[in-house]
Amino acid sequence: MLSQVAQDRSPVHFRMHQFLARENEKPEAMLHLQEGWACRYRLLPDGRRQITGLYLPGDYCDPQWALGGLPSQPIVAITNVRALQLPCRASHAGLDGHNGFGQALSDVIERQANWLVTLGRKTAMERVAHLLVELFERMRKAGLAYGQQCAMPLTQIEIADMTGLTPVHVNRTLQSMRAKGLVELQSKWLRIPELQALREVGALTPQEAAA
Amino acid sequence: MLSQVAQDRSPVHFRMHQFLARENEKPEAMLHLQEGWACRYRLLPDGRRQITGLYLPGDYCDPQWALGGLPSQPIVAITNVRALQLPCRASHAGLDGHNGFGQALSDVIERQANWLVTLGRKTAMERVAHLLVELFERMRKAGLAYGQQCAMPLTQIEIADMTGLTPVHVNRTLQSMRAKGLVELQSKWLRIPELQALREVGALTPQEAAA
DNA sequence: CGTCGAGTTGACAGCCTTCAAGCAAAGTGG
DNA sequence: CCACTTTGCTTGAAGGCTGTCAACTCGACG
Numbered sequence: 001m002l003s004q005v006a007q008d009r010s011p012v013h014f015r016m017h018q019f020l021a022r023e024n025e026k027p028e029a030m031l032h033l034q035e036g037w038a039c040r041y042r043l044l045p046d047g048r049r050q051i052t053g054l055y056l057p058g059d060y061c062d063p064q065w066a067l068g069g070l071p072s073q074p075i076v077a078i079t080n081v082r083a084l085q086l087p088c089r090a091s092h093a094g095l096d097g098h099n100g101f102g103q104a105l106s107d108v109i110e111r112q113a114n115w116l117v118t119l120g121r122k123t124a125m126e127r128v129a130h131l132l133v134e135l136f137e138r139m140r141k142a143g144l145a146y147g148q149q150c151a152m153p154l155t156q157i158e159i160a161d162m163t164g165l166t167p168v169h170v171n172r173t174l175q176s177m178r179a180k181g182l183v184e185l186q187s188k189w190l191r192i193p194e195l196q197a198l199r200e201v202g203a204l205t206p207q208e209a210a211a
Numbered sequence: 212m213l214s215q216v217a218q219d220r221s222p223v224h225f226r227m228h229q230f231l232a233r234e235n236e237k238p239e240a241m242l243h244l245q246e247g248w249a250c251r252y253r254l255l256p257d258g259r260r261q262i263t264g265l266y267l268p269g270d271y272c273d274p275q276w277a278l279g280g281l282p283s284q285p286i287v288a289i290t291n292v293r294a295l296q297l298p299c300r301a302s303h304a305g306l307d308g309h310n311g312f313g314q315a316l317s318d319v320i321e322r323q324a325n326w327l328v329t330l331g332r333k334t335a336m337e338r339v340a341h342l343l344v345e346l347f348e349r350m351r352k353a354g355l356a357y358g359q360q361c362a363m364p365l366t367q368i369e370i371a372d373m374t375g376l377t378p379v380h381v382n383r384t385l386q387s388m389r390a391k392g393l394v395e396l397q398s399k400w401l402r403i404p405e406l407q408a409l410r411e412v413g414a415l416t417p418q419e420a421a422a
Numbered sequence: 423c424g425t426c427g428a429g430t431t432g433a434c435a436g437c438c439t440t441c442a443a444g445c446a447a448a449g450t451g452g
Numbered sequence: 453c454c455a456c457t458t459t460g461c462t463t464g465a466a467g468g469c470t471g472t473c474a475a476c477t478c479g480a481c482g
Contacts (some may be wrong), residue, residue, distance in 0.1 A: 023418075024418075040324075042324070042325075042328045042416065042418070044328070044332060044333075044414055045416075046414075048332040048333075049332070050323045050327060050328040050331040050332045052327045052328065053324070053475090064316070064317060067313045067314075067316055067317045068313060068314075069286065069317050071326060072321060072324070072418045082220060101454085102278045102279060103278075103279075105275075105278055105320075106278045106279070106280050107274060108320060109275050109319060109320060109323065110283060111317075112323040112324065112327060113251075113253070113263045113264070113323065114253075114284070115283060115327055116261060116263045116326055116327060116330060116389070117253045117255070117263065117312040119259045119327060119330035119331045120261040120330045120374070120375030120377065121255060121259040121260070121375055122255075122259075123437080123438095124437080124438070129425090142480080147289050155253070155459085155460065155461090156460070156461070157459095163331070164330065164331030164332055165438080165439090166438075166439055166440080167460090167461090168439075168440080168441095168462090168463090169437090169438055169439070171461065171462060172438095172463090173464085174462095198381065203255055203256070203257075205253065205255075207234075207235075207283045217434090248470080334469080334470095335470070366427090366428065366429090367428075367429065368427095368428080376470075376471090377470075377471055377472080378428090378429085378472055379430090379470090379471075379472080379473095380431065380469090380471070382430060382431085383431090384429090386430085386431095408464095
């Protein structure tokens with residue numbers, strides 16, 4: 001099993017804002033996150049930034065490295081990160097969806113497609129709702145949700161870079177959501193009183209945010 | 212080789228607007244497009260549509276089917292399509308980037324990430340420029356560009372659903388690009404007088420639109 | 423010759439951005 | 453332990469990019 005491979009390796013640590021991978025640099029190993037959050041992003045010449053992927057505890061970083069090629073986007077730690085290393089080529093024998101890597105690859109493609117819909121066609125409130133629902137459900141799958149709440153280390157600037165909005169508008173949108181009782185969000189903790197209500201606000205189809 | 216596998220199969224045909232795949236229905240076979248265009252998309256309950264992937268001649272449809280799971284989004288023919296069928300599981304022995312499927316999977320992830328940046332952070336003109344550059348470069352790689360031109364069967368409505376804009380604004384944006392001499396686009400043919408100029412208008416980083 | 427889809431144009435509204443200022447909490451150095 | 457700075461969050465006012473609504477043209481098609 002992959003987990004056994006992983007457990008043969010000693011854990012590595014990254015501080016907040018440290019790079020897990022850089023553009024066009026061959027990664028030393030695939031990482032299996034044990035603790036902490038990270039993100040993949042691209043920076044435009046004029047400073048605009050778009051986050052293109054989030055890595056939460058339990059996620060592989062990055063499954064596509066098993067396919068060969070070099071990372072085209074940097075990956076940076078959002079919080080301090082602890083991870084296990086595993087060789088990028090450990091998985092060649094079976095990427096068929098019946099093991100972790102195939103599923104992880106599917107999830108990446110699925111989530112990216114969902115975000116294309118959100119960034120292309122949804123309003124600010126729908127975008128933020130999508131993000132919060134996805135975060136909560138992924139944390140819950142990782143066993144890191146406690147009732148209706150989970151940790152949420154993202155700053156409003158990072159939420160903006162994820163949702164394609166400005167930090168100012170993210171702030172106004174969150175306040176509006178708080179006023180409606182849709183979310184409680186303070187000191188890095190997220191609480192969602194009614195998940196189904198927030199899913200509807202986010203215009204999430206049944207298959208979305210399930211991945 | 213994959214191509215030999217493919218050539219063992221007889222070609223299948225789809226008419227314009229016919230489905231190559233439907234949501235949650237197991238596809239009969241992976242398709243290797245020989246002629247015609249198709250797209251993957253999602254429809255929101257209120258009618259908003261976002262195209263999440265384009266399939267051009269030479270593309271596999273869809274590489275991720277080799278990973279297992281069911282398609283979460285429908286795929287529909289934009290023009291009439293001719294394609295070769297190959298079994299979804301033909302590739303299990305090697306998805307390592309040294310054959311067509313691994314590369315195809317990488318390309319899908321890479322292109323989706325590029326579009327996340329465009330939909331999240333770019334202006335209308337940058338979005339349309341990105342699309343036209345990508346289409347031209349993919350057609351050229353497929354051997355279907357002739358000098359500075361290639362076929363471009365998309366309607367302005369389809370361009371809008373790809374770029375996250377309204378058809379009206381796509382129209383205005385295209386006119387503005389024509390007025391600046393950036394593109395010539397008429398009767399389903401695209402000509403790009405200066406590709407590099409259009410790349411810059413699209414705020415494309417070196418690695419973008421290369422996939 | 424009527425219909426339909428695609429493209430085009432104008433007027434107006436609105437969501438979101440930009441710019442700016444102020445506040446609180448956390449980190450830093452003396 | 454207390455300035456001082458930094459980071460993150462908040463709020464207001466004004467403007468712009470894009471959306472909405474509507475009407476018109478044109479060519480393809482039957």
